[in-house]
Amino acid sequence: MTSPPLPEAWQRAEVPPLPAIGPEVVDEFARTIYGRTPEGGRLTELVLRSRENGVLDGAADRLRHHAVIACPLGDLELDTVTHLPAGASAEHPVPVVVALNFKSDEVPSAKVMKAGYAVLAVDYQQIEPDDPAPPAPGVRALFPTQTTESTETTETSDTTEPWGAVAAWAWGLSRLLDIADGIEGVDPAEPVVLGHSRLGKAALWAGAQDERFAVTVANGSGCCGASLFRHPGGEDIAAITTKFPHWFVPSFSTYAGNESSLPVDQHQLLASIASRRVYVASAEDDAWADPVGEYLAVVAARPAFGPNGIGYHVRPGTHDLLEEDWLHALAFAKR
Secondary structure, three states: OOOOOOOHHHHOOOOOOOOOOOHHHHHHHHHHHHOOOOOOOEEEEEEEEEEEEEEOOOOEEEEEEEEEEEEOOEEEEEEEEEEEEOOOOOOOOEEEEEEEEOOOOOOOOHHHHHOOOEEEEEEHHHOOOOOOOOOOOOHHHHOOOOEEEOOOOOOOOEEEOOOOHHHHHHHHHHHHHHHHOOOOOEEEEEEEEEEEOHHHHHHHHHHHHOOOOOEEEEEOOOOOOOOOOOOOOOOOHHHHHHHOHHHOOHHHHHHOOOHHHOOOOHHHHHHHOOOOEEEEEEEOOOHHHOHHHHHHHHHHHHHHOOOOOEEEEEEOOOOOOOHHHHHHHHHHHHO
């Protein structure tokens, strides 16, 4: 597919420099913004509940699985949906896109299936409720309280800094990849992780932490996703931490109105995924996600990647994940 032309004014915007990238940068994002996704969570049971053949105009089968994941303080149970392209089998497996959905069964189009990828998804709130005071706990309650070591004094001291919901959803994306390994017809090698909006933020954080993901795709991910904090436009830290305080570590809100003091910016998050690959998608009228800030982050991160290591498109329209966004991203993944 040919990407829509880039607005001329965007090409003249100022691009920030890219500092050195390394594991310590990912650590800084964990400490400052998301909280570290803990290791742990072992798939102990995967049961095929149903299989519908020939859905999506005959382009795919739809499989529903029930998965049990053992965590340190209990089990998390997930009901997943897999769209498997026609012809996929143990002898001819297809690569997989893992994604979180806003609904229990958002269905990719037949064209996405014909692109040759399986799609494995789950309702994101099965992993962690999207609520600052949830009526029922999610996966974060199944892990011991985390601590971070203070480096401000010569003596070591531990302070509680829980992981946010974005980090919990990122954990869930890694578990979906574990599940993919147990589904016949799915090839878990070279997987793609994809997310839209708040789930695009989770996809980027999953891609930065889990090196199994070959391609990370963020669509309309905005503030704390692909958009630069230091580009004036769209949602800012004050707005996002007021409405969604549970997404991040509690101390992140102290940077509200003071973005220039952040020790990191989002082009560094994109660059931290190299030498694996990243694709960012924007919409021209998605002002709250700051598409210009997303584009500039991609341009700023490019020096960290080899040829065809990072891709981008902007389309007309507003905040949504459309068929054309899927197809652009999968065309990039295939290159």
